[in-house]
Amino acid sequence: MSFDVGKLDTENEWQDVDQALSGEVGLFALRDGELRGGAVENISEGEMYFGPAEQISGEYITFSEDMVQRLNEAEDLDYNTPFLMGPDQKDDGGFYLKHSIGSPWEFKDNQNYDFEEKEQWHLHLSGWEVYRARNGSLVLGMAGPDFDYEQDPLQSAQNNDGVVYAVADRDNAVFVPPNVPHRVIEERGDPDHIVTRYGPETDRVPKFHLDGTPFYTWDDTEDFEIQSMPSDTRMPFYQEKPSEEQVVKASD
Secondary structure, eight states: OGGGEEEEEOTTSOEEGGGTOOSSEEEEESSOEEEESSSOSEEOTTOEEEEOOSEEESEEEEEOHHHHHHHHHOTTOOOOSSEEEOGGGOOTTOEEEOGGGTOSSEEEEESSOOHHHHOOSBEETTOEEEEEEESSEEEEEEEOTTOOOSSOHHHHHHTTTTEEEEEEOSSOOEEEOTTOOEEEEEEESSOEEEEEEEOSSOSSOOEEOTTSOBSSTTOOOOOOOOOOOOTTOSSOOBSSOOOHHHHHHHHO
Protein backbone atom coordinates (compact mmCIF):
# COMPACT_ATOMS: atom_id res chain seq x y z
CA MET A 1 0.00 0.00 0.00
CA SER A 2 2.80 2.44 0.80
CA PHE A 3 4.08 2.28 -2.76
CA ASP A 4 0.94 3.95 -4.10
CA VAL A 5 3.08 7.09 -3.85
CA GLY A 6 6.33 6.97 -5.82
CA LYS A 7 8.89 9.08 -7.63
CA LEU A 8 9.99 9.10 -11.25
CA ASP A 9 12.86 11.00 -12.88
CA THR A 10 13.21 10.43 -16.63
CA GLU A 11 16.59 12.28 -16.61
CA ASN A 12 15.60 14.53 -19.51
CA GLU A 13 14.53 11.59 -21.67
CA TRP A 14 11.05 10.59 -22.80
CA GLN A 15 9.61 7.57 -21.02
CA ASP A 16 6.54 5.56 -21.94
CA VAL A 17 4.00 5.89 -19.16
CA ASP A 18 3.05 2.20 -19.29
CA GLN A 19 6.61 1.29 -18.28
CA ALA A 20 6.18 2.91 -14.88
CA LEU A 21 2.47 3.63 -14.36
CA SER A 22 -0.87 2.30 -15.51
CA GLY A 23 -4.19 3.88 -16.38
CA GLU A 24 -4.64 7.57 -15.76
CA VAL A 25 -1.55 9.11 -14.22
CA GLY A 26 -1.19 11.31 -11.17
CA LEU A 27 1.86 13.59 -11.20
CA PHE A 28 3.30 16.36 -9.05
CA ALA A 29 6.10 18.16 -10.91
CA LEU A 30 9.32 18.68 -8.96
CA ARG A 31 10.61 20.66 -11.95
CA ASP A 32 9.24 21.74 -15.32
CA GLY A 33 8.29 18.79 -17.52
CA GLU A 34 6.44 17.72 -20.64
CA LEU A 35 3.72 15.22 -21.56
CA ARG A 36 2.76 13.55 -24.81
CA GLY A 37 -0.71 12.18 -25.43
CA GLY A 38 -2.22 13.94 -22.44
CA ALA A 39 -4.68 16.76 -21.85
CA VAL A 40 -1.73 19.16 -21.42
CA GLU A 41 1.66 19.31 -23.11
CA ASN A 42 3.65 21.15 -20.45
CA ILE A 43 3.64 20.93 -16.68
CA SER A 44 5.42 23.51 -14.55
CA GLU A 45 7.22 22.91 -11.27
CA GLY A 46 4.68 22.77 -8.47
CA GLU A 47 1.74 21.76 -10.68
CA MET A 48 -0.31 18.57 -10.29
CA TYR A 49 -1.77 16.72 -13.30
CA PHE A 50 -4.32 13.93 -13.22
CA GLY A 51 -5.33 12.31 -16.48
CA PRO A 52 -4.11 10.35 -19.49
CA ALA A 53 -0.59 10.48 -20.90
CA GLU A 54 1.43 8.29 -23.22
CA GLN A 55 4.93 9.63 -22.54
CA ILE A 56 6.39 11.94 -19.93
CA SER A 57 9.65 13.78 -19.42
CA GLY A 58 10.68 15.35 -16.12
CA GLU A 59 10.88 14.65 -12.40
CA TYR A 60 7.69 13.80 -10.55
CA ILE A 61 6.05 12.45 -7.46
CA THR A 62 3.63 9.86 -8.82
CA PHE A 63 0.29 8.56 -7.58
CA SER A 64 -1.24 5.19 -8.40
CA GLU A 65 -4.18 4.67 -10.71
CA ASP A 66 -6.27 3.71 -7.67
CA MET A 67 -5.58 7.06 -6.01
CA VAL A 68 -6.47 8.92 -9.22
CA GLN A 69 -9.69 6.93 -9.56
CA ARG A 70 -10.68 7.82 -6.00
CA LEU A 71 -10.61 11.49 -6.99
CA ASN A 72 -13.11 10.78 -9.77
CA GLU A 73 -15.36 8.90 -7.36
CA ALA A 74 -15.36 11.60 -4.66
CA GLU A 75 -18.87 13.09 -4.54
CA ASP A 76 -17.85 16.50 -3.16
CA LEU A 77 -14.72 17.10 -5.21
CA ASP A 78 -15.35 19.58 -8.01
CA TYR A 79 -12.75 18.06 -10.33
CA ASN A 80 -12.91 15.11 -12.71
CA THR A 81 -9.92 13.94 -14.69
CA PRO A 82 -8.22 15.28 -16.64
CA PHE A 83 -7.36 18.37 -14.61
CA LEU A 84 -4.35 20.47 -13.66
CA MET A 85 -3.82 22.18 -10.30
CA GLY A 86 -1.29 24.96 -9.78
CA PRO A 87 0.34 26.43 -6.67
CA ASP A 88 -2.15 29.32 -6.73
CA GLN A 89 -4.87 26.79 -5.88
CA LYS A 90 -3.24 25.75 -2.62
CA ASP A 91 -4.88 26.93 0.58
CA ASP A 92 -3.07 28.71 3.41
CA GLY A 93 -1.94 25.35 4.81
CA GLY A 94 -0.27 24.38 1.54
CA PHE A 95 -2.95 21.83 0.60
CA TYR A 96 -3.81 21.07 -3.01
CA LEU A 97 -6.16 18.29 -1.89
CA LYS A 98 -7.71 17.98 1.54
CA HIS A 99 -10.84 16.56 3.07
CA SER A 100 -12.63 19.84 3.59
CA ILE A 101 -13.04 20.11 -0.22
CA GLY A 102 -14.13 16.52 -0.65
CA SER A 103 -10.85 14.86 -1.46
CA PRO A 104 -10.55 11.18 -0.52
CA TRP A 105 -6.86 11.73 0.27
CA GLU A 106 -4.60 14.64 1.12
CA PHE A 107 -1.57 16.23 -0.50
CA LYS A 108 0.27 19.38 0.50
CA ASP A 109 3.44 21.24 -0.41
CA ASN A 110 4.14 23.78 2.32
CA GLN A 111 7.16 26.06 2.15
CA ASN A 112 6.57 27.92 5.40
CA TYR A 113 5.27 25.54 8.07
CA ASP A 114 7.79 24.86 10.83
CA PHE A 115 7.42 21.11 11.45
CA GLU A 116 10.34 20.96 13.83
CA GLU A 117 8.72 23.52 16.12
CA LYS A 118 5.03 22.71 15.71
CA GLU A 119 4.62 19.02 14.96
CA GLN A 120 3.81 16.89 17.99
CA TRP A 121 4.12 13.13 18.40
CA HIS A 122 1.04 11.63 16.81
CA LEU A 123 -0.27 8.72 14.76
CA HIS A 124 -2.86 8.13 12.07
CA LEU A 125 -5.41 5.36 12.41
CA SER A 126 -5.82 3.28 9.26
CA GLY A 127 -3.72 5.57 7.10
CA TRP A 128 -0.27 6.02 5.63
CA GLU A 129 1.65 9.29 5.81
CA VAL A 130 4.41 9.87 3.28
CA TYR A 131 6.97 12.63 3.90
CA ARG A 132 9.28 14.13 1.30
CA ALA A 133 11.17 17.44 1.07
CA ARG A 134 12.68 19.80 -1.49
CA ASN A 135 15.70 22.06 -0.98
CA GLY A 136 16.63 20.32 2.27
CA SER A 137 15.62 17.37 4.40
CA LEU A 138 13.39 16.28 7.26
CA VAL A 139 14.56 13.95 10.03
CA LEU A 140 11.66 11.89 11.34
CA GLY A 141 11.46 9.95 14.57
CA MET A 142 9.21 6.89 14.60
CA ALA A 143 8.30 4.14 17.02
CA GLY A 144 10.76 1.37 16.19
CA PRO A 145 10.50 -2.39 16.74
CA ASP A 146 11.66 -1.96 20.38
CA PHE A 147 9.43 1.00 21.19
CA ASP A 148 7.94 0.77 24.69
CA TYR A 149 4.29 1.81 24.57
CA GLU A 150 2.95 -0.31 27.43
CA GLN A 151 3.12 2.41 30.10
CA ASP A 152 3.25 5.94 28.64
CA PRO A 153 3.88 6.07 24.88
CA LEU A 154 4.39 9.85 24.83
CA GLN A 155 7.05 9.64 27.52
CA SER A 156 8.74 6.79 25.66
CA ALA A 157 8.76 8.88 22.49
CA GLN A 158 10.09 11.98 24.20
CA ASN A 159 12.79 9.92 25.94
CA ASN A 160 13.73 8.28 22.60
CA ASP A 161 13.03 4.84 24.07
CA GLY A 162 13.00 2.55 21.05
CA VAL A 163 12.67 5.44 18.61
CA VAL A 164 14.20 5.00 15.14
CA TYR A 165 14.95 7.67 12.56
CA ALA A 166 14.66 8.21 8.81
CA VAL A 167 15.46 11.10 6.49
CA ALA A 168 13.08 12.48 3.87
CA ASP A 169 14.48 14.61 1.05
CA ARG A 170 14.01 15.13 -2.69
CA ASP A 171 15.07 11.61 -3.59
CA ASN A 172 13.94 9.64 -0.54
CA ALA A 173 10.49 9.44 1.00
CA VAL A 174 9.66 8.31 4.52
CA PHE A 175 6.61 6.02 4.61
CA VAL A 176 4.98 5.95 8.04
CA PRO A 177 2.55 3.01 8.37
CA PRO A 178 -0.84 3.30 10.10
CA ASN A 179 -0.88 3.50 13.91
CA VAL A 180 2.87 4.21 14.21
CA PRO A 181 3.77 7.19 16.45
CA HIS A 182 6.00 9.70 14.66
CA ARG A 183 6.97 13.34 14.27
CA VAL A 184 9.44 15.54 12.39
CA ILE A 185 12.18 16.23 14.90
CA GLU A 186 14.59 18.24 12.76
CA GLU A 187 14.60 20.30 9.57
CA ARG A 188 17.82 20.73 7.62
CA GLY A 189 18.43 23.27 4.88
CA ASP A 190 15.11 25.18 5.07
CA PRO A 191 13.13 22.46 3.28
CA ASP A 192 9.77 22.58 1.56
CA HIS A 193 7.51 19.96 3.11
CA ILE A 194 5.70 17.55 0.78
CA VAL A 195 3.23 15.30 2.58
CA THR A 196 0.71 12.75 1.32
CA ARG A 197 -1.81 11.15 3.65
CA TYR A 198 -4.18 8.39 2.56
CA GLY A 199 -5.85 5.20 3.70
CA PRO A 200 -7.01 2.09 1.86
CA GLU A 201 -10.42 1.93 3.51
CA THR A 202 -11.29 5.48 4.54
CA ASP A 203 -11.62 8.84 2.84
CA ARG A 204 -10.37 10.68 5.92
CA VAL A 205 -7.40 9.53 7.96
CA PRO A 206 -7.90 10.39 11.66
CA LYS A 207 -4.99 11.95 13.58
CA PHE A 208 -4.52 11.18 17.27
CA HIS A 209 -2.42 12.25 20.23
CA LEU A 210 -0.56 9.38 21.89
CA ASP A 211 -2.97 9.45 24.84
CA GLY A 212 -5.78 8.47 22.49
CA THR A 213 -7.50 11.84 22.07
CA PRO A 214 -8.17 13.09 18.53
CA PHE A 215 -6.44 16.15 17.10
CA TYR A 216 -9.48 17.23 15.10
CA THR A 217 -12.99 18.00 16.29
CA TRP A 218 -14.55 15.89 13.51
CA ASP A 219 -12.84 12.70 14.68
CA ASP A 220 -14.50 10.63 17.39
CA THR A 221 -12.58 8.69 19.99
CA GLU A 222 -12.04 5.25 18.45
CA ASP A 223 -10.49 2.00 19.48
CA PHE A 224 -6.93 3.15 19.88
CA GLU A 225 -4.04 0.98 18.79
CA ILE A 226 -0.33 1.73 18.73
CA GLN A 227 2.00 -0.20 16.49
CA SER A 228 5.67 0.13 15.64
CA MET A 229 7.80 0.09 12.51
CA PRO A 230 8.31 -3.53 11.49
CA SER A 231 11.86 -4.81 11.73
CA ASP A 232 11.75 -5.97 8.11
CA THR A 233 10.58 -2.65 6.64
CA ARG A 234 11.94 -1.91 3.19
CA MET A 235 12.60 1.68 4.21
CA PRO A 236 16.05 2.15 5.80
CA PHE A 237 16.12 3.72 9.24
CA TYR A 238 18.74 4.60 11.83
CA GLN A 239 18.85 3.48 15.46
CA GLU A 240 20.33 6.88 16.41
CA LYS A 241 19.53 10.27 14.91
CA PRO A 242 21.83 10.49 11.89
CA SER A 243 24.24 13.32 11.27
CA GLU A 244 24.21 15.06 7.91
CA GLU A 245 27.50 13.31 7.08
CA GLN A 246 25.94 9.89 7.73
CA VAL A 247 23.06 10.66 5.41
CA VAL A 248 25.40 11.75 2.62
CA LYS A 249 27.43 8.55 2.96
CA ALA A 250 24.32 6.39 3.00
CA SER A 251 23.10 7.95 -0.26
CA ASP A 252 26.42 7.51 -2.13
